[in-house]
Amino acid sequence: MEGIIAIWQRDLLKFFRDKARLFGSFTMPxxxxxxxxxxxxxxxxxxxxxxxxxxAEGFNYVEFVFPGIVAMTLLMTSIFSAMSxxxxxxxxxxxxxxxxxxxRVSIAVGKMLGSATVATIQGVMLFLLIPLLGLxxxxxxxxxxxxxxxxxxxxxxxxxxxxxxxxxxxxGFQLTVQILVMPMIFLSGALFxxxxxxxxxxxxxxxxxxxxxxxxxxxxMVDIENLSAPVLDAMGLNxxxxxxxxxxxxEVLFIGIFTTILVLLSTVSFKRANA
Numbered sequence: 001m002e003g004i005i006a007i008w009q010r011d012l013l014k015f016f017r018d019k020a021r022l023f024g025s026f027t028m029p030x031x032x033x034x035x036x037x038x039x040x041x042x043x044x045x046x047x048x049x050x051x052x053x054x055x056a057e058g059f060n061y062v063e064f065v066f067p068g069i070v071a072m073t074l075l076m077t078s079i080f081s082a083m084s085x086x087x088x089x090x091x092x093x094x095x096x097x098x099x100x101x102x103x104r105v106s107i108a109v110g111k112m113l114g115s116a117t118v119a120t121i122q123g124v125m126l127f128l129l130i131p132l133l134g135l136x137x138x139x140x141x142x143x144x145x146x147x148x149x150x151x152x153x154x155x156x157x158x159x160x161x162x163x164x165x166x167x168x169x170x171x172g173f174q175l176t177v178q179i180l181v182m183p184m185i186f187l188s189g190a191l192f193x194x195x196x197x198x199x200x201x202x203x204x205x206x207x208x209x210x211x212x213x214x215x216x217x218x219x220x221m222v223d224i225e226n227l228s229a230p231v232l233d234a235m236g237l238n239x240x241x242x243x244x245x246x247x248x249x250x251e252v253l254f255i256g257i258f259t260t261i262l263v264l265l266s267t268v269s270f271k272r273a274n275a
Contacts, residue, residue: 003102007110008117011084015118025077025122029069033133036065036191063135067145067217068190070126071152074119075184075210078153079177081115082160086170108270112161112263116153123149137221145220151255152213158262165269184210189218206241209258212251215239219248 015021088097097107127142160177167173187194187201188210197205205211238245 001106003100003106004110004113006102007097007107008114011081011111011114012117014084015121025073025125028076029073029126030129032069032072032191033062033066033129036069060135062133063137063222064218065191066126066130066133066135067221068188068214070123070149071188071210071214071217072185072190073126074123074149074153074213075156076181077119077122078115078156079160079163079181080174081118081157082111082164083170083173085111085161085164086167086173089168090170104271105267108161108165108267109263112154112157112266115157115160116150119153119157120146120150123153138223141221145217148213148216148220148252148255151252151259152210155209155213155255155259155262158259158266162262162266162269165266165272184208187211188214190214206239209255211239212246212254216248216251216255 124146130137163176163180164173167176183204185191187205188208189205190210194202194205194211239251240246
């Protein structure tokens with residue numbers, strides 16, 4: 001247990017001491033908010049008003065996309081944080097850890113928890129932008145979504161750790177992860193609706209774990225009670241599987257199962273990996 005905490009603390013200290021990383025953690029989400037929130041909000045709201053003027057009254061696209069930006073930040077931070085494993089291999093630090101009494105399972109779990117914590121902190125930091133964007137989310141809703149953010153961060157950091165244990169170069173890791181990350185972001189409903197997609201693309205949406213993470217965050221943070229069913233359908237907030245709409249509990253359960261499987265796979269892979 002002490003080994004897990006030591007690895008966990010090391011990753012947190014690295015994050016807070018890296019000023020450029022702290023600055024960059026805000027830059028990318030802000031750019032996406034400016035592009036998708038500022039650039040597309042007018043066209044999206046106009047489209048909604050034109051197709052369903054009464055139902056779309058009061059609809060705010062920025063309010064819809066903000067939870068998606070937070071989820072996107074969790075995804076990118078969690079997965080790319082695993083690159084530190086490869087860097088530790090290159091600088092010889094990983095060999096020093098492996099010859100220590102700390103087990104490889106403890107190292108893997110510590111890395112996973114460290115990445116998930118850093119990702120959650122970055123996501124929570126984005127909450128500071130809420131008043132600047134003119135948004136109003138319920139404070140209790142923001143508090144309730146934080147544990148789920150950490151759970152999603154654990155799942156995604158385990159995925160990154162799995163790739164990091166199999167790939168020996170930072171360039172190879174970056175290229176492989178980018179190929180994976182882009183579809184996971186754009187086919188999750190984070191930035192735009194995922195309704196009425198082609199069958200093959202809809203299949204990818206349904207097996208994408210980030211889809212359910214984004215959906216839970218939007219349902220918790222956005223006041224969907226005041227949105228009509230047509231608006232919820234249009235914005236992809238009525239996800240259904242096998243002809244029935246899935247609940248928040250089922251989505252959280254799916255993420256929990258996905259996290260458990262990935263943690264097991266990443267720890268087994270890490271145990272077999274060579275420094």
